[in-house]
Amino acid sequence: MQTALRTSLPETELASRASFAPHARVAREERQEERRVQTTGLPLSIRGLRKSFGDNEVLRGIDLHIPAGQFVAIVGKSGCGKSTLLRLIAGLEKIDAGSIGFGQDVQPEDIRVMFQEPRLLPWARVLANVEVGLGRDRASKDAHARAEKALTEVGLADKRDQWPSVLSGGQKQRVALGRALVSRPRVLAFDEPLGALDALTRISMQRLLERVWRDQGFTAILVTHDVSEAVALADRVLVIEEGRIAHDVVVSAARPRQRGSAELAGLEGSILSHLLSADDRT
Amino acid sequence: MSLIDSISLPRSVRLPRLDGLVQWIVPLAIIAIWQVACVTGFVPTRVLPAPSDVALAGWKLLLSGELVRNIWVSFWRASIGFLIGGSIGFAFGLANGLSQLSAKLTDTTLQMVRNVPHLALIPLVILWFGIDESAKLFLVALGVFFPIYLNTLHGIRTVDPQLIEMGRIYGMTDGELFRRVIFPGALPSIFVGIRFALGIMWLTLIVAETIAASSGLGYMAMQAREFMLIDVVVLSILIYALLGKLADSASRVLERLTLSWHPAFQKR
């Protein structure tokens, strides 16, 4: 679906140029090296994964290895099974065949998902909504403190006592991010988390995602319709076609990345042409 | 209603102290016009006694203790009947909202029973229970049961499935899921049921007390009719109106307290 794909926005470039001063860049690059060494993320191995809904064969054998701490983006045309793959990884659907392994036993708190809708409890204050993310640790004594810390990380400490209904769409999504982060997950799966946001909010959320990923070192899997978002954030972009991974594109550009740079634009163009040619064939 | 008021009135025009009084202007005006109409002989007092006569009748009954006793009896019947019917309705609503099996087992039957107007059962109920307390309680409970049942069921069925999935992802147990997601989500709908049920509660009680009782407000009105005491008849009707309003206000206060998260109830 051509219409569903976005190309890079001119304001993206301006915004990102303004944000990175040269000295900050050096510091961040050092931090990135550090993160590679001591990542808290889990590796992910998927073998021969299949999933059907009735006669509809959605995933027809996915083989994939994601190293610990990698940021992977998944793109593909609407209905190709991106959400299904994510839901299988998060354990929300039953696997028909194949396997998904994390290299060790995982706790439910280790894997978190964030959706396009914030899914906040309207009858709980912002802080209580973040506490939900603690899972079985909800009742622990430091629950409050941990939730407040997560809320500070997403920049909403001052909204802790508000009802979700008074927040803007972007703020709600940040609360949802805080809730996903509060248990210090080792794998974080995003299903178009920024899909419903306007262009500017989307850019600031992309920066926030990248920042928390760098700080916490979880393995990130991002499903998105926006190819420019995929190449700007991910170490690697997977294109799903006909239930399989059709392309596996490495984005080697150094971070922090220059939005709309020739390198990213080239990658984006080639991924888009993959998607469009698949669309023409069907 | 509060929502529409607060939207349509600009903030500067709202006078908080007058706000509470405004709603009483129309009832007071009606009483004043009524009084004038009676005193000037425009309305014959055989048709409608003047408010002052009604008040006087009320005062006499109050002194004799009859009024308080009858109000108390009616109030007691209404509350107990409401509690019994309401809790059974709530329990069935929960069971059928949460369990497919329970819904399959009982929902069709309940829907059939619902189509029988419960006041049509009065002759049968009198045969069963005579005119003692259980007859009135039974009728009130039956009347209250359905609005509470239906709205609890509807509330639970319409809780956002995405929120339930979210609760499961974040490891809520069944109990927690109910307490933190399903019940709060169903609460607005349950309140709709409660307000419907309160209306039905008074209606049922009036009818039941008028037909088969030896005490209570409805009985007081019937007695007065036999002795042609029209002021007492009008008094009983006014008291019913007041009690109905009181019950409605109580449920509104409760609603405000428990649904303070709801955009419609937020103070600004």
Ligand SMILES: Nc1ncnc2c1ncn2[C@@H]1O[C@H](COP(=O)(O)OP(=O)(O)OP(=O)(O)O)[C@@H](O)[C@H]1O
């Ligand atoms: N619970 C379900 N029951 C039946 N079919 C389903 C279910 N979930 C997904 N599908 C089907 O599986 C296919 C893939 O759906 P999925 O949601 O994974 O697509 P997607 O790639 O995320 O699409 P989009 O980009 O539009 O979100 C679709 O054809 C959809 O109809």
Ligand SMILES: [Mg+2]
């Ligand atoms: Mg999807």
